[in-house]
Amino acid sequence: MLISQQALRPPTAGARPFALTALRHPTVSTLLADHQTLLADLLDGLGSPLHIVLPEIFEENVTGLRQAFAEAGATADILFAKKANKADCYVRSAAALGVGVDAASTPELVKALAGGVPGHRIGISGPEKDDTLHALALQHDCLVAVDSVSELRRLATTARLARRQVRVLLRSRTAGQPGSRFGMSGAEREAAVGLCAELAGHIALRGFSFHLNGYSTEERARAANEMIEHCLDARRRGSPAAELVDIGGGLPVRYVEPRLWDEFIEQNEPSHYHAAKSFKDFYPYGGQPAAQAVRAIMAHPVDGAESLSRKAESHGIRFVVEPGRALLDQAGFTLLRVQQVDDRRDTDGYAIVTVAGSSFSLSEQWFNSDYLPDPLLLSARPVVEETFPACVAGSTCLESDLVTWRKIGFPRPVRRGDHLAYLNTAGYQMDSNESPFHDAALPLKAVLRLGDGGARPRWHLDGI
Structure with missing residues (x-):
């Protein structure tokens, strides 16, 4: 089942001011509490940063999301958004559970197929896809979301030359976001629907998709x-098989307790960050869980009092959903080794903790934002309990290489050799921006599964 909020451990009473203590799945708590020696050995042996990936939690989330749609009275095909994490283990789990994959590039499609996901369960998205991706998608009977009339014509030519028929969705702009760079305008959509009817021998129009920014x-x-x-x-215009509505991804994830999030937003100011850095936007870390969002979407009244799910059912419409972050909720975390501590508390009021690694391994920097859940300090040796304000910096020569700009109130002094754990990083954080800058090797991913009855967890490198 999808992770219940009761199962996640909330912050303890008397939390530090401005603390954004990350919620933890019980499996994550067990690993951090009972298997620190193993985690330390992996970090020492495999290098910092090290990503710990947990496919068992991914599998729980798949089950829970399916349950949420079923409880809402909706039929939905789940496609895991491959772009959210490059790890092979999640694709293998998806294949084992009969879940599809959303791929937006030829390499992503190849990895999905290699991971055991059959082509008919793979959706192809992305703007103005190239002919190579079209041809491979056609060969494997993938569902292609077409972004423009010109792309539709190119895809039809590829299908005609291959003497095949390709299943398509037409991606359309919405009334709420008509200026999106993705999808067709109303006039373009009208032309595309007509073209699909004309080219029915090569194009099978199966439905429509859209792209939205935000989590409403x-x-x-x-x-x-x-x-x-x-x-x-x-259907009225000659495409009787139009029965799919792809609602995309955009299902929110709750990283911290809503109370803490509300307090943070109310009190947030530049002085809380290194160099008085000012951020305009943050991910809504205290938002509603994905299953709750699914129920709200499906129960939303349309055409008067009828719910979306009931309307879909009455017209024989099935949904497609492309969650990335929601399926990866709690399904991984990132470890970094502390390389140096510059204690500036007497002059600046806080320290700068430099880790072996860089902000490229926390991709929120890509959005000119900060990854806000507090990192967890794993001390190599016990030290006195006292609040230790510090930012976390990467070890590159970039002034902007801050893993965490926000001043974290660590519960005790941070020392060289300590480890930091950034929790819940599997969804979009781990590897979107990672780079071999300074000729550094790309961070590795270790796949962990807990053993039965408290046995030592089993692990292997992802992809092996």
Whole structure:
């Protein structure tokens, strides 16, 4: 089942001011509490940073998301958004559970196929895909989300030359976000629907998709309702198999308790960051869990009092969903070794902790933002309990290489050789931006599974 919020361990009473203590799945808590020696050995042997990936939790999330759709009275095909994490183990878990994959490049499609996911369960997304990706998708009977009329024409030519028929979704702009760079305008969509009917021997129009920024369940439900209407229109215009509405990803994840998040937003200011750095936007770390969001989307009233799921059912519409972060919730964390501590508390009021690694391994920097859940300090030896304010810096020669700009109130002094654990980093944080800068090797991923009855966890390198 999807991780219940009761199972996640909340912060203890009397938390530090501005603390954003990360919620933890019981498996993560067990690893951190009972297997620190193993984690330290892996970090020493495999290098810092080290990503710990936990496919068992991914599998729980798949089961829970399926349950959420079923409870909402909706039929949905789940496609794991491959771009959210490059680890092979998640694709293998998806294949074992009969879950599809959303791929947006030829290498992602190849990895999905190599991981055991059959082509008919793979969706191809992304703007203006190239002919190589089209040809491979066609060969394996993938579902292709087409972004423009020109792409549709190119894909039809590829299908004609291959003497095949390709299944397509037409990606359409929504009324709520008409300026999106993704998808077709109303006039373009009208032309594309007509073209699909003309080219029915090579193009099978199966439905519609859309792209939304943000996590509004109401806006996603309204957009899905628009796509249902597009399906009904396409059926009237000669595409009777238009029955799919792809609602995309954008299912939120809760990283911290909402109370802490609200307090943080209310009190946040530049003085809380190194060099008085100011950030305009943050991921909504205290948002609603993904299963709750699914229920809200499906229950949203459309056409008066009818819910989205009931309308879809009445018209024979199935949903497609492309979660990345939501399936990876709690399914991995990142370890870094402390390389040096520059204690500036007497002059600046806080220290700078330099780790072996860089901010490239926490991709929130890509969005000119900060990854806000507090890192967990794993001390090599016991020290006195006292609040130790510090930022966390990478070991590159870039002034902007801060893993955490925010001043963290560590519960005790940080020392060289200590380890930091950044929790819940599997979704988009681990590897989106990682680079062999300074000729450093890309960080490794260790796949861990807990043994039965408290046995030592089993591990292997991802991909091996």
